[in-house]
Amino acid sequence: MKKLLLGSTALIVAGFVGSAAEAACDPDYSGVTLTATTQTGPYIASALQIAAKGWEEKTCGTVKVVEFPWSELYPKIVTSLTSGEDTFDVIAFAPAWAPDFTAFLSEMPAEMQEGADWEDIAPVYREALMVWNGKVLSQTMDGDVHTYTYRIDLFEDEANKTAFKEKYGYDLAPPETWAQYLDIAEFFQRPDESLWGTAEAFRRGGQQFWFFFSHAAAYTNHPDNPGSMFFDPETMDAQINNPGWVRGLEEYIKSAKLAPPNALNFSFGEVNAAFAGGQAAQSIGWGDTGVIAADPKQSKVSGNVGSATLPGSDEVWNYKTGEWDKFDKIVRSPFMAFGGWQAAVPSTSRNQEAAWNYIQYLTSPEVSGNAAVTGGTGVNPYRVSHTSDLDLWSDIFSEREAKEYLGAQNESVQAENVALDMRLPGYFSYTEVLEIELSKALAGEASPQEALDAVAEQWNALTDEFGRDNQLAAYRASMGLPN
Amino acid sequence: MMRQDPAKHYFIWPALLVVLVVTIFPLVYSLTTSFMSLRLVPPLPSRFIGFDNYTSLLANPRFWHVAGTTSLIAFTAVALQYVIGFAVALALNSRVPGEGVFRVGFLIPMLVAPVAVALIARQVLNPTMGPLNEFMTLLGFPNLPFLTQTAWALGAIIAVEVWQWTPFVILMLLAGLQTLPNDVYEAAELENATPWQQFWGITFPMLLPISVAVVFIRLIESYKIIDTVFVMTGGGPGISTETLTLFAYQEGFKKFNLGYTSALSFLLLIFITIIGLVYLAILRPYLEKHK
Numbered sequence A: 001m002k003k004l005l006l007g008s009t010a011l012i013v014a015g016f017v018g019s020a021a022e023a024a025c026d027p028d029y030s031g032v033t034l035t036a037t038t039q040t041g042p043y044i045a046s047a048l049q050i051a052a053k054g055w056e057e058k059t060c061g062t063v064k065v066v067e068f069p070w071s072e073l074y075p076k077i078v079t080s081l082t083s084g085e086d087t088f089d090v091i092a093f094a095p096a097w098a099p100d101f102t103a104f105l106s107e108m109p110a111e112m113q114e115g116a117d118w119e120d121i122a123p124v125y126r127e128a129l130m131v132w133n134g135k136v137l138s139q140t141m142d143g144d145v146h147t148y149t150y151r152i153d154l155f156e157d158e159a160n161k162t163a164f165k166e167k168y169g170y171d172l173a174p175p176e177t178w179a180q181y182l183d184i185a186e187f188f189q190r191p192d193e194s195l196w197g198t199a200e201a202f203r204r205g206g207q208q209f210w211f212f213f214s215h216a217a218a219y220t221n222h223p224d225n226p227g228s229m230f231f232d233p234e235t236m237d238a239q240i241n242n243p244g245w246v247r248g249l250e251e252y253i254k255s256a257k258l259a260p261p262n263a264l265n266f267s268f269g270e271v272n273a274a275f276a277g278g279q280a281a282q283s284i285g286w287g288d289t290g291v292i293a294a295d296p297k298q299s300k301v302s303g304n305v306g307s308a309t310l311p312g313s314d315e316v317w318n319y320k321t322g323e324w325d326k327f328d329k330i331v332r333s334p335f336m337a338f339g340g341w342q343a344a345v346p347s348t349s350r351n352q353e354a355a356w357n358y359i360q361y362l363t364s365p366e367v368s369g370n371a372a373v374t375g376g377t378g379v380n381p382y383r384v385s386h387t388s389d390l391d392l393w394s395d396i397f398s399e400r401e402a403k404e405y406l407g408a409q410n411e412s413v414q415a416e417n418v419a420l421d422m423r424l425p426g427y428f429s430y431t432e433v434l435e436i437e438l439s440k441a442l443a444g445e446a447s448p449q450e451a452l453d454a455v456a457e458q459w460n461a462l463t464d465e466f467g468r469d470n471q472l473a474a475y476r477a478s479m480g481l482p483n
Numbered sequence B: 001m002m003r004q005d006p007a008k009h010y011f012i013w014p015a016l017l018v019v020l021v022v023t024i025f026p027l028v029y030s031l032t033t034s035f036m037s038l039r040l041v042p043p044l045p046s047r048f049i050g051f052d053n054y055t056s057l058l059a060n061p062r063f064w065h066v067a068g069t070t071s072l073i074a075f076t077a078v079a080l081q082y083v084i085g086f087a088v089a090l091a092l093n094s095r096v097p098g099e100g101v102f103r104v105g106f107l108i109p110m111l112v113a114p115v116a117v118a119l120i121a122r123q124v125l126n127p128t129m130g131p132l133n134e135f136m137t138l139l140g141f142p143n144l145p146f147l148t149q150t151a152w153a154l155g156a157i158i159a160v161e162v163w164q165w166t167p168f169v170i171l172m173l174l175a176g177l178q179t180l181p182n183d184v185y186e187a188a189e190l191e192n193a194t195p196w197q198q199f200w201g202i203t204f205p206m207l208l209p210i211s212v213a214v215v216f217i218r219l220i221e222s223y224k225i226i227d228t229v230f231v232m233t234g235g236g237p238g239i240s241t242e243t244l245t246l247f248a249y250q251e252g253f254k255k256f257n258l259g260y261t262s263a264l265s266f267l268l269l270i271f272i273t274i275i276g277l278v279y280l281a282i283l284r285p286y287l288e289k290h291k
Helices: A002-024 A045-059 A070-083 A095-104 A123-129 A158-168 A178-187 A208-220 A243-257 A268-276 A288-294 A352-362 A365-372 A384-388 A399-414 A427-442 A448-466 A468-478 B007-033 B052-058 B061-093 B099-111 B114-124 B131-138 B150-177 B182-190 B195-223 B227-232 B244-254 B258-289
Strands: A033-039 A062-068 A090-093 A147-151 A282-285 A305-308 A313-318 A323-331 A342-344
Touching: A033 A045, A033 A070, A033 A352, A045 A062, A045 A352, A045 A365, A062 A070, A070 A090, A070 A095, A090 A095, A090 A352, A095 A342, A095 A427, A095 A468, A123 A399, A147 A288, A147 A399, A158 A178, A178 A243, A178 A282, A208 A243, A208 A282, A208 A313, A208 A427, A243 A313, A243 A427, A243 A448, A268 A282, A268 A288, A282 A288, A288 A305, A288 A399, A305 A399, A342 A352, A352 A365, A365 A384, A384 A399, A427 A448, A427 B244, A448 A468, B007 B258, B052 B258, B061 B099, B061 B150, B061 B195, B061 B244, B061 B258, B099 B150, B114 B150, B114 B227, B150 B195, B150 B227, B182 B195, B195 B258, B227 B244, B244 B258
Parallel strands: A033 A062, A033 A090
Antiparallel strands: A090 A342, A147 A282, A147 A305, A313 A323
């Protein structure tokens, strides 16, 4: 009898445990181990790890996050993909590498491409950066767009407002055009007060070229000629030395002269330090600037961090006609600098279903929303819900700061004429050439036209070396143009 | 007479295999790669191109510019390290009070990782937040473009190299000085030789062998400089502070142009070997003379 009682109790307990486990594993990936790879943390890797814990609890699967230094990540992924090994189930990579990876990636399951969570992803990611030749091959897990940051206290100071209007003839406010941006920079150039007009990255190897692209996008991302900013999408001839780009570079050089001394050695880290340290009246860059500057532990200007979209222009260079086109209103071309980390599943993975499920969890509104407001994850907003939920940001920003910050992020990624970053095989060969010539132009060793002519010549040579037809096909795909 | 014990094979062959795998194979593999067109990005099929990578490099003005910059940094920094190091070693050898503290103090820079040293230097030379420019401004001088104008940037890199590696020269020369026999100096003093005469007649010649070795080691090490430059200037402005190793890094780890990078590495090896041979050939007569 005692044995019977014990036996039946054990059965009941086992039944409970079993059903509890089933309830906990939804869907049940018990025994499945996913290997995910990305760059060495904390940025991006910590987001993968945080999500891994939650996913493991939810599905009973396991995620092993393998990190490689930035310089080793590309070769590790590319060799595993090209050799056909199933080394990784999930890869988190820089969007610029997409052209080399897409042939080896599995397509996102159709059920992930519908519903509220799908619609919640900002269109520029959902319709452009995640898509390659009409197929969704990756999922954005980080948003990257350049925005504008300014000091509310300086801009709202009555004396500043009066003096600015007297000098320039219009109201002091976040700039509509890059010309106004330079006016503002000039106005606040006050070295005797340890205050400078602006802060941007100018250092070779310090994210410099993305800042230059942000300037140039306003003059080269023609609304009627999509995908023509960097190359002629018909011939793959470099466009980087056309008058629009030259104007962008001239203004970028002027910005350098209105930035703190030695700003030529600024990478993005120094831009954030300068703005948060109260040394710059305004700056441009990724969303990190606003978050860092709003944090009283890191910043002298917390509570006074205003945000807006990048300035634009009412004139855009038309490469087809070879003329400047004048527009009735300012055309904003917020630049998707870098473009945001992508997560994808290689076709060789034996756990594709589980891997996509993990990506779905990682990028779900709740998990990604928390990552976006957690310092050190490197995740910036890329969902509409990231920028609409003010409560999510209330610990970081004041109400006005949050509204402006999230408004700028949201308007930028949803802008009609948003400018996509270049994504090409051999991306860093192109950008290295550009960095060298930019540095020469910034140091006054070459004129803007000379520097960009040199870049164009070398870009065309690289295109020929890598195969013009291949490069053209990749470029068109990256810009969402049909092949 | 050679022993015919077959047991020797159990010890010799594994050791030889280890040497082959660890040392010779990577070298041969790298040499082979230098004759190939091998790019990881974009992943083009590799092909044999003979000496094309080498001729392309030798025809590339950037290579010669970078080689010139590296030579300038290496020769200037090592010359300053040697002069300053010798002077400090002589001072420490004179049994000054607190010599032990000085000795430890002077050695600290050498123990710090070059990346950390470069980061500290970058902060010290920061125009708005760095103490050096703040001090200069206090004295009424303008902010100086330490890391953004070619001449200043090269000077800053050389200064950091000198600061970090002079202790190595001090250490080696001090060890050499402490082995010099006292009786030679006593004899010189009996002959009323001045300290200056004693230095040029006794100390310098007797330390010549160790000086040659120290300068040789430092010169080779200086030619491989990358971390300091990478952190302080990134090779800019333009390519004006770029060094050979940084150039190789850019080609290898940014552009993943492996064939070209291997050729560049072998050219660097040849470059350093030639400099070493010339250096030793020039000094050989002096070394023979003071043997």
